[in-house]
Amino acid sequence: MPLNLYGHPFSSYTWKALIPLYAHQVPFEFRSLEEVSIEEAQFVQDASPQGKFPVLVDAERTIFEATSIIEYLALHYLPDAGLVPSDPDASLQVRMMDRVFDNYVMNLMQEGVNEAIRTSGQPDPAVMAEVRRRLERTYAWLDHWLGDYRRPSQVTLIECAAAPSLFYADWVHRIGEQWPRLKNWRAHLLAIPAVSRCVEDARPYRPNFPLGAPERD
């Protein structure tokens, strides 16, 4: 039985799990939640405490949380791909940055999106200003961090977490010229074939972006 990944083509966390699968041509079946049966949709709902996706199924194993899916792939399918460094100290750094992208980019971006959903596209300006303020703080920090970051030849857990979170965060609050390294790195990430495949597959769903998708990317 092949690997099955349940998710949605427009979902940032689904991209995070898809990127290593695409980057390393791992055979798997993408089970889009647009197309699955009622039973499969229910399976995803029941797989984790809040019914979130992506969810990976490998025979009898079910793995949820995008980071854990990548860790699982690194352990069982891609041990030599460098997704997570084998050196414990180096791996700590990579895992720490993975937390940065989930907690301080992805989740902040999601707060802005949730506000637009909550208000049917009329977000409270004060809430959005606060989201932008906090994103700017992260952008500035990341721009500084990138000064010492050496781009790896293959995607790591960092790139898998960074690409989708920065892609959508930029739609909530644009990464401007004042953060040149971050802006440049986002463009670099979007040019990675595994990432651009996610971007293209998600394109038909752009009208669903609650804040309105910009005419770029």
Ligand SMILES: N[C@@H](CCC(=O)N[C@@H](CS)C(=O)NCC(=O)O)C(=O)O
């Ligand atoms: N911590 C989870 C977050 C996953 C998540 O928030 N997924 C979103 C899609 S990007 C989702 O399931 N949304 C539907 C829902 O919340 O019901 C992970 O890392 O996988």
